[in-house]
Amino acid sequence: MLTVAQRVKERGVHAALLACALVSILTTLGIVWVLLTESLAFFQQVSPWDFYLGTRWAPLLEPRSYGVLPLVCGTFLVAGSALLVAIPVGLATAVFLSEYATPRMRGAAKPVLEVLAGVPTVVYGYFALMFITPHVLRPLLPGTGVFNAASAAIVVGVMIIPTIASLSDDALRAVPRSLREGAYALSTTKFEVSARVTVPAALSGIVAAILLALARAIGETMAVALAAGMTPNLTANPLASIQTMTSYIVQVSLGDTPAGTIEYQTIFAVGLTLFLITLATNLVAQRVMRRFREVYE
Amino acid sequence: MVKLMTPEVRPTTANSAGTFTVSVAPKEGSDAAHQVVASPVIEARDVTICYGGTLAVRSVSLRIPERQVTAIIGPSGCGKSTLLRAINRMNDFIPSMSITGSLLFNGTDVYGAKTDPVELRSRIGMVFQKPNPFPKSIFRNVAWGAKINGYRGHIEELVEKSLRQAALWGEVKDKLHDSAYALSGGQQQRLCIARAIALSPEVLLMDEPCSALDPIATAKIEDLIDQLKSRFTVVLVTHNMQQAARVSDRTAFMYMGELIEYDATDLIFTKPKQQRTQDYITGRFG
Numbered sequence: 394m395l396t397v398a399q400r401v402k403e404r405g406v407h408a409a410l411l412a413c414a415l416v417s418i419l420t421t422l423g424i425v426w427v428l429l430t431e432s433l434a435f436f437q438q439v440s441p442w443d444f445y446l447g448t449r450w451a452p453l454l455e456p457r458s459y460g461v462l463p464l465v466c467g468t469f470l471v472a473g474s475a476l477l478v479a480i481p482v483g484l485a486t487a488v489f490l491s492e493y494a495t496p497r498m499r500g501a502a503k504p505v506l507e508v509l510a511g512v513p514t515v516v517y518g519y520f521a522l523m524f525i526t527p528h529v530l531r532p533l534l535p536g537t538g539v540f541n542a543a544s545a546a547i548v549v550g551v552m553i554i555p556t557i558a559s560l561s562d563d564a565l566r567a568v569p570r571s572l573r574e575g576a577y578a579l580s581t582t583k584f585e586v587s588a589r590v591t592v593p594a595a596l597s598g599i600v601a602a603i604l605l606a607l608a609r610a611i612g613e614t615m616a617v618a619l620a621a622g623m624t625p626n627l628t629a630n631p632l633a634s635i636q637t638m639t640s641y642i643v644q645v646s647l648g649d650t651p652a653g654t655i656e657y658q659t660i661f662a663v664g665l666t667l668f669l670i671t672l673a674t675n676l677v678a679q680r681v682m683r684r685f686r687e688v689y690e
Numbered sequence: 691m692v693k694l695m696t697p698e699v700r701p702t703t704a705n706s707a708g709t710f711t712v713s714v715a716p717k718e719g720s721d722a723a724h725q726v727v728a729s730p731v732i733e734a735r736d737v738t739i740c741y742g743g744t745l746a747v748r749s750v751s752l753r754i755p756e757r758q759v760t761a762i763i764g765p766s767g768c769g770k771s772t773l774l775r776a777i778n779r780m781n782d783f784i785p786s787m788s789i790t791g792s793l794l795f796n797g798t799d800v801y802g803a804k805t806d807p808v809e810l811r812s813r814i815g816m817v818f819q820k821p822n823p824f825p826k827s828i829f830r831n832v833a834w835g836a837k838i839n840g841y842r843g844h845i846e847e848l849v850e851k852s853l854r855q856a857a858l859w860g861e862v863k864d865k866l867h868d869s870a871y872a873l874s875g876g877q878q879q880r881l882c883i884a885r886a887i888a889l890s891p892e893v894l895l896m897d898e899p900c901s902a903l904d905p906i907a908t909a910k911i912e913d914l915i916d917q918l919k920s921r922f923t924v925v926l927v928t929h930n931m932q933q934a935a936r937v938s939d940r941t942a943f944m945y946m947g948e949l950i951e952y953d954a955t956d957l958i959f960t961k962p963k964q965q966r967t968q969d970y971i972t973g974r975f976g
């Protein structure tokens with residue numbers, strides 16, 4: 394039996410833990426609430442139709458225009474190109490770690506990945522602006538702007554390599570050893586086994602890893618704001634300066650736009666859109682991940 | 691503990707000394723089996739295998755004859771799988787493994803510098819304890835290994851022939867493109883045998899291929915092994931002594947990493963020379 398003192402203590406602990414759990418739940422709800430109310434105010438002045446289908450984004454200049462597509466396009470241009478960098482490198486790293494590396498090499502490589510994941514993103518942005526654009530891209534491709542989507546995509550790609558590599562490595566290692574052995578016993582090389590048996594068997598886990606990395610790339614702010622510029626641009630040209638949803642939010646937040654104006658409200662409408670996109674990506678990733686767990690457990 | 695003499699499996703007799711023996715039906719070529727193996731397909735000479743500090747196989751020497759079934763029996767952990775997997779170098783994937791002595795396949799050193807383990811495995815196939823088909827269709831399970839090894843002939847014919855040899859064709863011929871996972875355990879195991887023989891190996895290594903199967907599926911695999919030996923040399927690790935007695939021509943008994951006795955199967959089960967063999971087959975320890 395619990396004494397009175399124990400019971401009181403138990404209650405106290407319970408309450409404290411609940412309070413901590415509530416902090417994050419309430420914060421999320423608060424954010425969603427603010428996004429929704431401010432966006433609602435925005436959509437009373439600009440129709441969602443004009444917002445989501447308009448192709449010119451100029452909320453701060455006359456004539457004003459609130460078509461968000463250039464920002465969405467800029468976001469996906471950077472995030473999509475970042476995946477082009479991160480998927481091959483991340484997947485190759487994962488295959489190397491799970492299929493080729495000795496335990497010692499693994500032990501050495503994992504911390505390197507963690508360091509890569511731990512570099513502040515502003516440093517990546519800086520690196521893109523000061524090194525990749527002037528010393529790599531411009532000498533190779535003379536048409537490249539000072540600010541360009543490509544340099545941002547490259548550093549965001551590097552930034553999300555650890556996510557893809559580490560989660561895909563987990564997925565590959567969850568493939569039963571018996572499956573690999575069955576393949577090796579059929580006179581196949583390590584590469585054949587990796588490419589034809591292990592990677593396909595781990596595919597749903599790998600796809601989930603890629604989606605989580607994509608969500609991160611979409612939400613990435615500092616590196617993109619620094620390297621890609623602030624020019625809303627409905628283009629597929631990676632060498633042009635563009636603006637992403639996140640860097641627009643930074644631009645307005647750091648400016649002196651007064652609260653309550655429509656310029657100010659745009660960032661909530663953009664923020665809500667961004668939130669919905671990353672939420673959807675994460676949900677799909679989780680579903681895919683759950684399917685992959687069911688296969689082997 | 692393995693009980694050897696279950697009368698419903700095989701008629702048994704108690705001899706005057708009170709020990710049990712298995713009556714082994716005389717086999718064709720059993721005279722030959724009594725003799726020392728003259729030109730072995732596989733020969734181990736003083737093979738010792740360690741995992742880090744653990745000695746798993748200790749100075750084993752044995753010669754495995756062509757186109758016969760050689761069974762390896764012994765209590766759990768005595769090194770049967772380790773020895774078997776050394777033959778097609780499946781142990782290479784365990785970084786701590788080291789092997790000394792020599793293992794010869796058709797006279798060439800399996801661990802020699804000139805031997806390519808991938809090529810070796812096309813000539814020495816393997817079937818595992820748990821059926822491990824690929825998550826692909828039945829057809830592709832059989833075709834995959836052959837294709838990747840550059841098979842140039844008619845692939846449909848090869849798949850059919852291999853499935854027939856594995857006594858599975860009749861059961862799957864109408865659903866070749868269904869997932870292999872939809873098959874029963876025994877069918878999956880025969881599929882794994884089919885995919886191994888599709889490469890036309892010379893030797894088939896089988897590591898307790900029936901231990902995950904029911905008696906009916908086991909009987910089918912045993913019949914199959916009996917047919918396979920007309921084309922392949924079979925090395926069979928088994929915990930089931932009736933099985934060793936039923937299907938093998940020669941039997942090796944291992945105990946704690948050592949090869950205790952290796953002889954014609956009927957001799958091992960009727961007149962073992964070593965006390966430990968006698969104890970094991972009569973179920974005094976296990």
Ligand SMILES: Nc1ncnc2c1ncn2[C@@H]1O[C@H](COP(=O)(O)OP(=O)(O)OP(=O)(O)O)[C@@H](O)[C@H]1O
Nearest residue numbers: 741744745746765766767768769770771772773784
């Ligand atoms: N990968 C490994 N790493 C370290 N030790 C191992 C490894 N595999 C096997 N061993 C050890 O080697 C010895 C022989 O194991 P092995 O698997 O060859 O036995 P077995 O006769 O096949 O047993 P069972 O009948 O249970 O399958 C055991 O002591 C085992 O613990």
Ligand SMILES: [Mg+2]
Nearest residue numbers: 770771772897
């Ligand atoms: Mg074993």
